[in-house]
Amino acid sequence: MALSASSAAAAAPLVWEQTDRSVVATPGQETATVVYAFHNASDHPVQITSINTGCVCTSAELAKDSYAPGEKGELKIQFTLGDRVGRQERLIHLATNDPASPTVMVRLVVDIPELAVVRPRLLFWKVGDALESKTAEIVLTQPEHSEVLEPKSTSAAFTAKLTAGARPGLYRLEITPTSTAETVHGVVHLPAVFHGKSRTLSVFVAVK
Amino acid sequence: MAPASRDPTAVDRSGPGLFRRAIAQAGLLLLAAVVAAVVTAWFHPPPPEANAREITLAQTRTDFVGEKILWVDARPSAAFSQEHIPGAVWLSEEAWDTGLAGFVEAWTPGRPVIVYCGSTSCGASRSVARRLMRELSVTGVFYLHGGWQSWKEEPR
Numbered sequence: 001m002a003l004s005a006s007s008a009a010a011a012a013p014l015v016w017e018q019t020d021r022s023v024v025a026t027p028g029q030e031t032a033t034v035v036y037a038f039h040n041a042s043d044h045p046v047q048i049t050s051i052n053t054g055c056v057c058t059s060a061e062l063a064k065d066s067y068a069p070g071e072k073g074e075l076k077i078q079f080t081l082g083d084r085v086g087r088q089e090r091l092i093h094l095a096t097n098d099p100a101s102p103t104v105m106v107r108l109v110v111d112i113p114e115l116a117v118v119r120p121r122l123l124f125w126k127v128g129d130a131l132e133s134k135t136a137e138i139v140l141t142q143p144e145h146s147e148v149l150e151p152k153s154t155s156a157a158f159t160a161k162l163t164a165g166a167r168p169g170l171y172r173l174e175i176t177p178t179s180t181a182e183t184v185h186g187v188v189h190l191p192a193v194f195h196g197k198s199r200t201l202s203v204f205v206a207v208k
Numbered sequence: 209m210a211p212a213s214r215d216p217t218a219v220d221r222s223g224p225g226l227f228r229r230a231i232a233q234a235g236l237l238l239l240a241a242v243v244a245a246v247v248t249a250w251f252h253p254p255p256p257e258a259n260a261r262e263i264t265l266a267q268t269r270t271d272f273v274g275e276k277i278l279w280v281d282a283r284p285s286a287a288f289s290q291e292h293i294p295g296a297v298w299l300s301e302e303a304w305d306t307g308l309a310g311f312v313e314a315w316t317p318g319r320p321v322i323v324y325c326g327s328t329s330c331g332a333s334r335s336v337a338r339r340l341m342r343e344l345s346v347t348g349v350f351y352l353h354g355g356w357q358s359w360k361e362e363p364r
Contacts, residue, residue: 054329056284057302083304084335122312122344185313202305204312204344 012101013042014067022109025081027145027195032110036075040067047097051075057082058090058108077108085114115194116140116148116201118173124206125180133176136203138190143169148192148201155186158205162190173203180207260337263322263350265358272320280311280323280340282332283356293324293359299336308344315346324352324359 017037025032040046045068051060061076079090087109094104116138123134140146148171151160161174175188183206190201268277279296281288288298297314299307315321321340325332333351340346352358 055332080302082300082302084301118343120343120345121308122346124317126317187309202308204308206312208316 011041012104013040013044013046013098014038014096014101014104015041016104016106019104019106020109021107022111025110025112027113027115027142028197030081032079032081032108034077034079034108036077036106037072038075039072040069042098043069044098045069048094049097050095052093052095053077054091054093057084058092060092075106077106079108079110081110081112085112087111114141115146115199116192118190118201118203121202122204122206123175124208125177127180127183127207129177129180129207131177131180133174136173136175137165138171138173138201140169140171140192142194145195146193148190151188151190153186153188153205155184155205157184157207158186158188160188160203175203175205177205177207183208259347260334260341260349260351262334262353264353265362268322268352275320278311278314278319278321280321280336281356282323282325282336283330287326287356293356296324299323299340300332301335301339304339311340312344318348321346321349322352323349324355327355327357328353330355 015038019036021034021036023032023034045066047066048062049065051062053060057080059078059080061078062073064073067073075092075094077090077092079088081088088111090108090110092106092108094106096102096104118136118138120136123136125132125134138148140148146169148162151162151173153160153175157178159176159178163172163174165171173188173190177184185204185206188203188205190203192199192201263271279293280299281292281296282300283292284302285298285300288296292298297307297310299311321337323333323337323340325336333355337349337351340349354361
């Protein structure tokens with residue numbers, strides 16, 4: 001009897017339907033919003049005193065702070081994708097006024113597909129180097145929905161040439177400096193279209 | 209002469225039999241090792257930022273004597289605008305390409321790069337350090353333990 005009373009006292013008052021959520025972002029998506037539903041399973045009111053998302057890129061929203069016994073609630077988490085790519089994990093920490101469970105953590109994983117992989121994104125020559133070409137490789141991960149157009153260099157100090165590779169979606173960007181006598185920077189822009197939306201890929205070039 | 213009865217539990221110790229068993233056992237061992245390796249790799253993949261190391265402020269004083277560190281501020285732009293380590297460039301995953309241009313301009317080959325974010329609890333410095341190495345093939349990239357908070361708290 002004493003044991004079950006102790007167990008009940010130690011049980012978390014807020015019961016969550018899910019504390020771990022994973023979503024996959026679609027091309028062009030700017031934010032990911034996920035709702036975590038919960039209810040107060042205890043016999044006393046519980047107040048959520050603070051929420052820490054750990055990043056300005058992640059916001060948290062609750063309709064109210066205090067939840068009566070049996071009352072349901074929803075925590076809305078919005079993650080701004082920005083220019084992130086790959087697997088993004090966010091841990092959101094909530095503090096409550098309940099001594100049995102003063103903190104709660106929910107987790108959000110967002111997988112952001114990289115539509116184009118450009119490697120490397122920086123090509124550089126040392127001052128005095130030979131005027132040799134260097135190459136960046138471009139891989140379109142969804143070639144059936146993507147295309148890249150002719151490159152444009154922001155600096156006359158570099159020429160750029162794009163050639164298609166052996167398989168769909170694979171390209172080689174060959175860049176040659178016109179001089180390596182002095183320090184110079186530039187960017188080679190590659191206009192591209194992904195799922196009907198225009199975007200510019202960039203390769204940074206420099207003589208240093 | 210009646211043929212000798214064969215004990216089903218008897219072990220064949222003839223030469224070819226021993227060889228076949230040894231091969232079979234070796235195959236099973238190899239299979240077990242491969243399965244174990246696959247399971248290990250699946251659950252414990254190598255950290256993608258394996259080459260971006262964490263560094264403390266104290267280490268930066270001793271490890272880069274005479275070198276000009278390139279500080280990279282991975283905090284939100286508003287925090288950077290308010291205050292940052294002198295000479296730092298802003299580079300955040302909020303606007304990656306915008307920041308990259310400034311980084312490339314400031315970077316020179318061989319110059320140590322140290323990325324920082326707000327505090328120990330932020331992960332932005334590690335992410336930025338990892339992307340610099342992966343996308344730009346820049347080497348000598350570190351992320352600062354304690355971030356901006358440790359810089360501010362260091363007595364000067």
